[in-house]
Amino acid sequence: MSRTLLEFKNISKTYSGNQVLKDVSFDIREGEIHALLGENGAGKSTIMNILFGMPVIHSTGGFEGELHIDEKKVDVNSPFDAMALGIGMVHQEFMLIPGFTIAENVKLNREIEKNNIINTITSSLFGKRMKTLDRKAMNRDARKALDKLDMSIEEFTLVQGLPIGYMQFVEIAREIDKKGLKVLVLDEPTAVLTESEAEHLLSAMRNIAALGIAIVFISHRLNEITAVSDRVTILRDGEHVITKDTKDTNVLEIAEYMVGRKVSIDRTSGEGRQFDDNSDIALSVKDLYVAMPNEQVKGISFDVRKGEIFGIGGLAGQGKLGIANGLMGIYEAKGDILINGQKVALGKTRQMLGMGAAFVSEDRKGVGLLIEESIEDNIVFTAMNIHSEFLNALGLANKHTIREHARKMIKELDIRCTSEKQHTGRLSGGNQQKVCLARALTQKPSILFVSEPTRGIDIGAKKLILDLLLKLSREQGMTIIMTSSELAELCSISDRVAIVCEGEMVGILPPDASLSKFGLMMSGIKEAEGEVAS
């Protein structure tokens, strides 16, 4: 067994009172490929930011615990420290200069220089600045790095116009060209790659590891992880779940560890209601494509029965949020949509709202609220606009009815505020969410889309909102399409839960299906494949 290279010891981190890492310890060995896994918000990025000395860590009060490299405690206070210690990172967003060649990008700020006439004369004045670039040497080094990655592309090609997969390799080449690289962190490197490119990358990773460089590989594609990694570490809700040799585990087990379950919401009776095949379809979606940045939807079809609560889950960036946004016309979309059997054109928000659809956006401050306006104005806004309610005979806003309605809503939803005139920007997250819901309910919708209704809000508000959704469905027969990253919460109130991965719907499960099934689907593995894998 190779020796331990890097150790995380009892790492804890708090962001403004919110603990995101709790006493996490694990180690990375020389020349191993170590997979780091976890749902969104499990703490993967935070721990990598700590390793890389990112300013976001140190500007928020640093962290507890210690980092050890080669069994010595190290302080990483900035990315420069990290680089000096031999830690390299390839980010999800590429940091390349398009107009430079591959070699120039690889050697950026570490250029090889040689003397020339001017520089010899003026060196006392300008020092190194007037030296010439030694392109031959630079190209040679870049070639070496590319060869290690099995990249046949010419090193003097411009980065501009390269396929996105190649850019990823250029980034990696830059890291491995650095002298003394010990640990290379790859954050979701295959997310942007095609299948064959991804395979190429995996084999390149093995080559790099063979050189004695440790690789920390962050991915949610379980198949890749089991194929390439030596060990896996799983984080969940900021806690270290387990570190295991990959050969001793399997996809199913990993999926279960990853999803886990911390159910804090009691399951009330009636979930997983079976809807008759003959019951009315409230919403029918066929071949939906949505061009929402980072949440692209690539051909999704489903039907939702009248009165049903339809849950949509999946990891962040996989497209689950794109569905509601596309249907409501926030982002460009195409597909065939029927509401109560009537065809609806996509991109016509007004028409959707007019047909009784309401939307509570996941982006509370950007889309959900006018943060500089009062609670009452926020609550009545859409109803006023779509149904011309709350106006007096002259067409002016009717302060009296607006106030009355706002007070009623504040009471019903228990919105904690100083008065209905308070600006929504000053409310807590939970109360802001209640205002968003109040606005949607004021439209008296028959179909309600709610996206991430409980993100970033306290447990009390969470419970109230979920109970309210349940009540609306049970008592008023409202059809609810709820999108959430929290599986537990989806399962607690939905009748069916659909899982979206890479823009496609992997499958639909009853809310009481096993965790491993959900976990596999979130990684894009359909049930049948999962059984083969196990």
Place this chain on the structure above:
Amino acid sequence: MSEKVTENVSFLSLIRKIPFSTRAVGLFYIAVVITGVVVGWPFGMLISSSLHLFGVWAILTLANVPSIQSGTGPNFALPIGIVSGLLAMVLILAMNVMGWMFMLLSTILAIILGSIAGFFYGRLMNAVKGSEMAIAPYTGFAITAIFGLVWLTLPIDHPNMLFFLGDGLRHQIPLDYFNANFILANLLQFEIAGVTVRTGELIVVFVACALMWLFFRTKTGIAISAVGRSPMFAKAAGINVNRSRIIANMISTAVAAVGIVVYAQGFGFVQLYDFPMFFAFPAIAGILVGGASGQRARVMNVIVGAFLFQGLLALALPVFTRVLADTDVGGVVNQIRMIVQNGIILYALALMARGAKQ
């Protein structure tokens, strides 16, 4: 929306609620009035001239409210509206319409032409979203230049409107030939404690302000405000963002067109050619001094701002002339006035740019 005002608010904390720029210019205004009185100008005369400029500038300043509220920013292309208003007046005058009929018809025509011009201007602003403030001023300059040619070539042969020699409209068409000079200003004009109050003009100003205030309480007005605050919010609420911005700019341009009609009667001339170029910045500085930001403007900002900013400019000339003991070598006083005017404009725009960053 106004914050809840509790009853025991002290006078000082009320003052603190006034934006700093308004307080600063307000103090400067008071200082200039006091200096004016000290150097011997009658107080009534100083206030009268402040009120005069307020009356002619208020509606032009008001034109910024819809554009700011819709998120297009202050109307740097004010010359478009002004040219529309000038064209309306020129066309009505060419038919030899006089007096009140001239006021009425040219106001109506100004609104129509202004709305049409505003429609195209709004579409332009939608096409250059994000760079409105870079494009708008030059749009205004370009329109002014194009109309420089139009004034020369319009087939009008009214002797009181043409150059004495050759073709083309005069730089200044005197409205006294048409019984329309000071027509609003003189209506119900009275003097109190040495202050001349041009009642008719002020009534028109306040009616325009009231209509604007009411408009922003209608469904459409509220929708426009939402577009300016958060286009995504507005979109999610089913509002057509581009259409709202066009409506806002149509109103803005039409108001500017009416504004120049009021302005022209207040000075007694219809001024053409380069004249529209110099309106955008003072009007914008006015509303900003009154407490508006690049994203948020209220009618009250117009009234306060137009009075302080234009009042200050009205006083600068006579007061500084006296302060310098009538030794106006090489037009120094006018230079000082320009420094005051452009200094405040610079200050207001800098504050606006800083506000946008925060």
